[in-house]
Amino acid sequence: xxxxxxxxxxxxxxxxxxxxxxxxxxxxxxxxxxxxxxxxxxxxxxxxxxxxxxxxxxxxxxxxxxxxxxxxxxxxxxxxxxxxxxxxxxxxxxxxxxxxxxxxxxxxxxxxxxxxxxxxxxxxxxxxxxxxxxxxxxxxxxxxxxxxxxxxxxxxxxxxxxxxxxxxxxxxxxxxxxxxxxxxxxxxxxxxxxxxxxxxxxxxxxxxxxxxxxxxxxxxxxxxxxxxxxxxxxxxxxxxxxxxxxxxxxxxxxxxxxxxxxxxxxxxxxxxxxxxxxxxxxxxxxxxxxxxxxxxxxxxxxxxxxxxxxxxxxxxxxxxxxxxxxxxxxxxxxxxxxxxxxxxxxxxxxxxxxxxxxxxxxxxxxxxxxxxxxxxxxxxxxxxxxxxxxxxxxxxxxxxxxxxxxxxxxxxxxxxxxxxxxxxxxxxxxxxxxxxxxxxxxxxxxxxxxxxxxx
Amino acid sequence: xxxxxxxxxxxxxxxxxxxxxxxxxxxxxxxxxxxxxxxxxxxxxxxxxxxxxxxxxxxxxxxxxxxxxxxxxxxxxxxxxxxxxxxxxxxxxxxxxxxxxxxxxxxxxxxxxxxxxxxxxxxxxxxxxxxxxxxxxxxxxxxxxxxxxxxxxxxxxxxxxxxxxxxxxxxxxxxxxxxxxxxxxxxxxxxxxxxxxxxxxxxxxxxxxxxxxxxxxxx
Numbered sequence: 001x002x003x004x005x006x007x008x009x010x011x012x013x014x015x016x017x018x019x020x021x022x023x024x025x026x027x028x029x030x031x032x033x034x035x036x037x038x039x040x041x042x043x044x045x046x047x048x049x050x051x052x053x054x055x056x057x058x059x060x061x062x063x064x065x066x067x068x069x070x071x072x073x074x075x076x077x078x079x080x081x082x083x084x085x086x087x088x089x090x091x092x093x094x095x096x097x098x099x100x101x102x103x104x105x106x107x108x109x110x111x112x113x114x115x116x117x118x119x120x121x122x123x124x125x126x127x128x129x130x131x132x133x134x135x136x137x138x139x140x141x142x143x144x145x146x147x148x149x150x151x152x153x154x155x156x157x158x159x160x161x162x163x164x165x166x167x168x169x170x171x172x173x174x175x176x177x178x179x180x181x182x183x184x185x186x187x188x189x190x191x192x193x194x195x196x197x198x199x200x201x202x203x204x205x206x207x208x209x210x211x212x213x214x215x216x217x218x219x220x221x222x223x224x225x226x227x228x229x230x231x232x233x234x235x236x237x238x239x240x241x242x243x244x245x246x247x248x249x250x251x252x253x254x255x256x257x258x259x260x261x262x263x264x265x266x267x268x269x270x271x272x273x274x275x276x277x278x279x280x281x282x283x284x285x286x287x288x289x290x291x292x293x294x295x296x297x298x299x300x301x302x303x304x305x306x307x308x309x310x311x312x313x314x315x316x317x318x319x320x321x322x323x324x325x326x327x328x329x330x331x332x333x334x335x336x337x338x339x340x341x342x343x344x345x346x347x348x349x350x351x352x353x354x355x356x357x358x359x360x361x362x363x364x365x366x367x368x369x370x371x372x373x374x375x376x377x378x379x380x381x382x383x384x385x386x387x388x389x390x391x392x393x394x395x396x397x398x399x400x401x402x403x404x405x406x407x408x409x410x411x412x413x414x415x416x417x418x419x420x421x422x423x424x425x426x427x428x429x430x431x432x433x434x435x436x437x438x439x440x441x442x443x444x445x446x447x448x449x450x451x452x453x454x455x
Numbered sequence: 456x457x458x459x460x461x462x463x464x465x466x467x468x469x470x471x472x473x474x475x476x477x478x479x480x481x482x483x484x485x486x487x488x489x490x491x492x493x494x495x496x497x498x499x500x501x502x503x504x505x506x507x508x509x510x511x512x513x514x515x516x517x518x519x520x521x522x523x524x525x526x527x528x529x530x531x532x533x534x535x536x537x538x539x540x541x542x543x544x545x546x547x548x549x550x551x552x553x554x555x556x557x558x559x560x561x562x563x564x565x566x567x568x569x570x571x572x573x574x575x576x577x578x579x580x581x582x583x584x585x586x587x588x589x590x591x592x593x594x595x596x597x598x599x600x601x602x603x604x605x606x607x608x609x610x611x612x613x614x615x616x617x618x619x620x621x622x623x624x625x626x627x628x629x630x631x632x633x634x635x636x637x638x639x640x641x642x643x644x645x646x647x648x649x650x651x652x653x654x655x656x657x658x659x660x661x662x663x664x665x666x667x668x669x670x671x672x673x674x
Contacts, residue, residue: 243536250535254557255466261560262470280557312539315546319553321573342540349539 006191010184015177022169030162037154038130042118045132045147048074052083052145056138064094073150074098080127080150088142104148107133120151128152190214194221201228203338205302205448242290249283292420302448303341305367305378306330312349313365320356327365335369335378335447339425344445347418351382351441354415358386362436369447376447377427383434383441394431394439418443456571456615457481457499457632461491461514462506462533471504474560475567479594479610481635488512495521499631500528502571504563507534507545515548522549529570531563568592575618582617584671587660589617598657608633609652612645616661616671625668 048069055067064085068074073081074096082099084092090106105121115135123129128151136143190213200206201224208225212218253276260272306329313327337344355363362385370377389397397415422429427445434440458480462468468484475482483498485491488509495503495517507514518530529551534541537555545553551573552566568580568591580592586599594610596603605613611633616624626645633645649669653661662670 243538246535246537248535250556251464251467255464255470257557258467258470258474258560262473276557311543315543318546318551342538345539345543349542 007181007184007188010187011177011181014180014184018173018176018180022173026162026165026169029165030158033161034154034158037157038151041130041149041151041154042132045130045149046116046134048083048147049132049134049145052085052147053134053136056085056136056143056145062093067094069096078102078123078125078127080123080125080129080148080152082123082129082146082148084146084148086144086146088144090144093143104146105129105131107131107146111135121148123148128155190217197221198224203448207301238290242287246283246287250280253280253283288417288420292417292424301340302336302338303344305337305344305380305445306334308337308341308344309348309365309367309380312345312352316349316352316356320359323356323359323361323363325352325356325363325365328367330367333369334367335376337378338446338448343421343425347421347443347445348380348382350415350418351380351443355382355384355386355439355441358438359384360386364434364436370444378445378447380443380445381440382443383436384438385434385436386438388433388438389431397431398429456501456611456618457483457635458567459483459485459491459494459498459500459503461485461488461495461503461509461517463487463509464506470560471563474564475504478564479607479614481611481633481638483635486510488514488517492517492520494636495526495528496524498636499628501574501632502567503528503530504567505530505532505550507532507536507541515545518545518548518550529574531566531570533558533563565592571618577618582620583674584617584620585660585674586657587613587617589614603655605652605655608648609655612648612652613656616669620671621673623664623667623670628668 048071051069052067055069056064059067067085069083071081073079074083075098077098077100079098081096082104083096084099084104085094086092086106092104095104102124105123107117107119107121109117109119111117111133116132118130118132121129121131129148130151131146131148133144133146136145193211194209194213194217197206197209197211201209208228209221211221213221256272256276257280260269260276263269309327310329313325317323317325352363352365364381364383366381368379368381370379398419418429422443422445425446427443429444430442432440432442456479458475460468460471460475460482461484462471463486465486468486472482472484483494483500485494489511491505491509492512494500505514505518509517514532514534518532521528521530530549531552531554532545532550533554533556534545535556542553551570554563554566572580572582572591580590582589582591588597588600590596591614596605596610596613612629615629615632629645649661649663660671662672664670
């Protein structure tokens with residue numbers, strides 16, 4: 001089951017945090033900036049309150065008609081910059097020229113320890129304004145001096161700042177996202193390497209996983225190697241036990257069978273003969289099955305097919321001195337067999353054995369390689385000058401457990417083993433007519449990916 | 456012909472011995488590797504039936520030791536392990552043929568006959584010397600096409616001489632190859648059997664080479 005991708009998870013995890021962090025940063029920066037601007041405005045307004053306070057102190061006019069501040073923004077109408085001096089009851093005594101004709105909103109709330117109070121309001125021209133009011137006394141007469149500044153300029157600046165911040169931080173974010181993507185990819189590269197190493201083992205190009213891996217995945221590589229080793233051991237043990245079982249069972253069966261056939265014809269010997277034959281059949285069939293099942297899990301094996309064929313030809317030549325086995329040794333570029341050496345011996349050996357049984361004196365063995373778009377094959381052809389098979393006979397022989405001539409020695413299971421093994425390895429076996437006159441057995445087997453150069 | 460059978464299963468050992476004896480061979484038996492190795496090393500055998508799985512010393516080691524010591528008698532390996540790798544191993548250890556258990560006794564006999572014949576340099580199951588024709592497989596002897604009756608001892612004697620025709624065979628060699636270990640070896644018995652055999656065969660088939668032994672001439 002595939003469950004997402006580590007690279008993607010890593011990327012989204014880091015990118016998600018990045019987006020949150022950058023958004024937070026943008027918010028914080030803007031907030032700090034707007035506070036700084038607001039603080040600056042407040043200072044300006046307080047400065048003007050101080051100026052007004054001293055002007056009020058200096059003024060002799062109870063209506064403070066001579067009071068003014070220098071800042072020209074307080075002189076133009078509807079700028080959002082106003083000042084107003086109110087009596088304790090809230091009636092305006094004097095206002096800035098900018099406030100003439102408009103109602104300056106009044107503040108509410110408590111004065112702080114320095115006798116100030118502050119608020120953000122809206123004037124009747126629609127400007128956002130910051131108002132600061134100070135409570136004071138003039139010759140025992142309580143006064144409230146209010147100075148108002150336009151906030152919209154500051155807000156515009158904040159807006160501008162926010163826009164720029166977002167652009168800059170967005171760019172930073174994109175750069176970081178690209179980087180984290182690259183980092184995820186780099187970090188996962190050893191996993192890809194490990195994958196390829198395992199594939200090589202499966203392809204039979206390597207026995208174990210080799211190469212240096214980072215600390216995090218080195219244990220994985222070691223575990224896989226350990227698994228391969230224990231797998232091999234288990235198979236080895238299974239094979240040994242199968243061999244022991246075979247040895248243990250076959251001798252008693254042989255004894256029973258011989259005893260019965262020596263006793264000539266009586267009911268007991270007939271029963272023992274037929275039953276021991278059945279036992280023998282079962283033992284052979286199931287031992288072969290067990291062996292095939294044990295070997296189908298073998299990974300990472302390959303065998304030098306030329307060496308195997310040389311060995312088999314040598315042995316069969318010694319056992320069958322009446323026939324001449326011509327083996328045309330292929331050049332070193334012939335690929336290796338992808339699988340167990342013993343299995344190749346089993347397949348080619350049984351075919352060679354059949355050829356020897358039927359041959360009148362001549363056997364030919366050749367090896368070639370075959371390339372298809374999907375796979376490479378090793379083709380072993382074994383042909384004899386025996387009586388040969390018709391197409392129908394060939395079909396029949398390739399069915400399970402069929403023997404054409406019961407007199408020719410052998411259990412008749414030879415071809416079954418070959419067929420089963422061929423299936424295990426995904427190869428094919430064809431029986432054709434040979435130019436020598438007999439059977440041409442064509443064994444097509446998967447080749448190891450790289451044909452190693454023989455030393 | 457004297458055969459050594461090394462097989463640890465007592466029943467199978469007995470069966471092989473019986474079948475071989477019936478087939479006209481002198482048979483010695485051993486039940487473990489060490490005993491078998493000793494016998495093969497010290498006694499002259501015309502062939503050996505050797506099981507691979509043996510106590511004390513396994514069959515392949517026995518075989519390798521013999522071959523290293525220059526013993527060249529034909530050896531038929533007997534085994535339950537019938538993988539090709541086992542076969543290759545056995546042949547490379549010096550075996551001449553290979554028989555997987557369980558086997559038919561006839562096949563064992565046929566293969567053994569072929570081994571003995573091959574070792575003596577004969578290509579077919581029939582060996583002839585002048586008018587005498589020996590069918591090794593059937594154990595029948597004909598003279599000019601007429602079957603003659605021989606006792607098993609006479610047949611063994613003739614068979615050995617015919618397998619080694621052209622060669623002078625001493626009385627000792629005959630005793631060693633015609634009788635098993637336990638036989639009471641009296642050299643006079645050979646002379647008695649040669650005398651009886653000569654009466655049933657045409658003159659001049661079996662020559663006496665004075666002081667050396669007997670000989671059947673090449674055609």
